[in-house]
Amino acid sequence: MAPEQAPASPSPAASLAALIWSFRVTQALHVAATLGLADLLADGPRSVAALAAATGAHAPTLRRLLRALTTVALLTEDEQGCFATTPLGDHLRADHPRSLRALATLTGDPFIWAAWGDLCRSILTGAPAFARVYGEPDFDYLAKRPALAATFHATMTGFSRSTLPDLLTAYDFAGHARIVDVGGGQGALLRGILERYPRAAGVLFDLPFVVAEARELRGTAVAGRCELVGGDMFRAVPAGGDAYLLKLIVHDWDDDAALRVLRHCRAGIVARGRLLVLEAVVAPSNAPDPAKWADLNMLVMRGGRERTADEFRALYTAAGFRLARIIPAGAVSVIEGIPV
Numbered sequence: 001m002a003p004e005q006a007p008a009s010p011s012p013a014a015s016l017a018a019l020i021w022s023f024r025v026t027q028a029l030h031v032a033a034t035l036g037l038a039d040l041l042a043d044g045p046r047s048v049a050a051l052a053a054a055t056g057a058h059a060p061t062l063r064r065l066l067r068a069l070t071t072v073a074l075l076t077e078d079e080q081g082c083f084a085t086t087p088l089g090d091h092l093r094a095d096h097p098r099s100l101r102a103l104a105t106l107t108g109d110p111f112i113w114a115a116w117g118d119l120c121r122s123i124l125t126g127a128p129a130f131a132r133v134y135g136e137p138d139f140d141y142l143a144k145r146p147a148l149a150a151t152f153h154a155t156m157t158g159f160s161r162s163t164l165p166d167l168l169t170a171y172d173f174a175g176h177a178r179i180v181d182v183g184g185g186q187g188a189l190l191r192g193i194l195e196r197y198p199r200a201a202g203v204l205f206d207l208p209f210v211v212a213e214a215r216e217l218r219g220t221a222v223a224g225r226c227e228l229v230g231g232d233m234f235r236a237v238p239a240g241g242d243a244y245l246l247k248l249i250v251h252d253w254d255d256d257a258a259l260r261v262l263r264h265c266r267a268g269i270v271a272r273g274r275l276l277v278l279e280a281v282v283a284p285s286n287a288p289d290p291a292k293w294a295d296l297n298m299l300v301m302r303g304g305r306e307r308t309a310d311e312f313r314a315l316y317t318a319a320g321f322r323l324a325r326i327i328p329a330g331a332v333s334v335i336e337g338i339p340v
């Protein structure tokens with residue numbers, strides 16, 4: 001009997017070709033998410049005809065998309081030609097507790113897609129591609145497009161929901177009476193913290209058009225303990241907090257802009273307060289690290305960056321904080337600063 005042969009690993013050229021073509025997966029996932037295919041498969045396998053009827057898609061062409069998605073373990077096809085989601089594909093459902101539907105929709109949307117198309121110019125100039133492609137910064141662009149802004153904030157809310165359990169395990173908020181969430185989006189993070197700490201009060205601070213929605217807080221049991229404040233963090237942040245949360249905020253900006261926001265937090269924080277920046281800390285080594293890709297996304301979208309521990313330390317010192325601890329909390333770390 002012939003000895004069992006290990007499957008031949010792809011040649012370097014084939015591996016490179018797969019990397020080069022990987023953009024196709026992003027766009028196919030975008031279409032699947034936009035059409036809500038995983039939602040339509042929530043109750044089990046369905047035929048192409050049924051999926052086409054429900055989405056208004058051209059049936060024979062939809063079948064080609066579905067077939068391609070079986071090759072990346074998103075869907076399976078049975079002998080009757082019906083398609084079903086895999087555990088991976090289930091995350092594209094809107095109602096999944098760890099839904100990535102909004103992320104898939106947003107990433108293939110021209111909002112991110114077209115900006116990334118101009119990555120080379122960002123690398124050559126150091127300037128964000130988005131503003132060059134669209135003629136204005138991305139948060140200004142979102143402010144005029146409510147449907148896209150809703151998808152953006154749903155994406156961020158999805159991240160917050162999946163971060164919360166790790167964050168609540170990693171960090172004890174018990175000492176904090178008034179927690180200010182700077183750039184808190186729809187309020188998912190603050191809601192989760194206030195639900196856990198019934199004596200704490202919160203302030204959700206974001207751009208006025210974002211706070212006007214606050215859809216994660218309105219009508220909830222914690223709404224009475226949470227103030228909603230609209231404003232511009234480059235001008236001021238609400239004063240008198242003993243914890244200033246900035247989740248996925250500092251990485252949006254270059255050092256000058258980030259410093260302005262941190263200095264406003266320094267001006268507002270009570271003497272024994274804590275600055276709590278929640279984001280990735282880039283590994284200094286050559287180790288693979290998703291933050292090294294998120295870093296390019298921040299560059300392209302708004303000239304921001306992911307930072308190493310040393311870079312955070314320097315930023316904190318310049319803003320009047322001492323970097324006290326870096327506490328891993330799942331996908332992000334709590335980068336704790338003490339006012340000095």
Ligand code: SAH
Nearest residue numbers: 156160183184185206207231232233247248
């Ligand atoms: N902290 C949230 C949202 C992060 S996305 C989370 O982790 O889910 C960045 C947030 O910064 C958005 O909600 C955006 O509206 C807000 N933002 C952008 N510019 C701002 C400004 N000038 N003042 C206040 N908030 C701003």
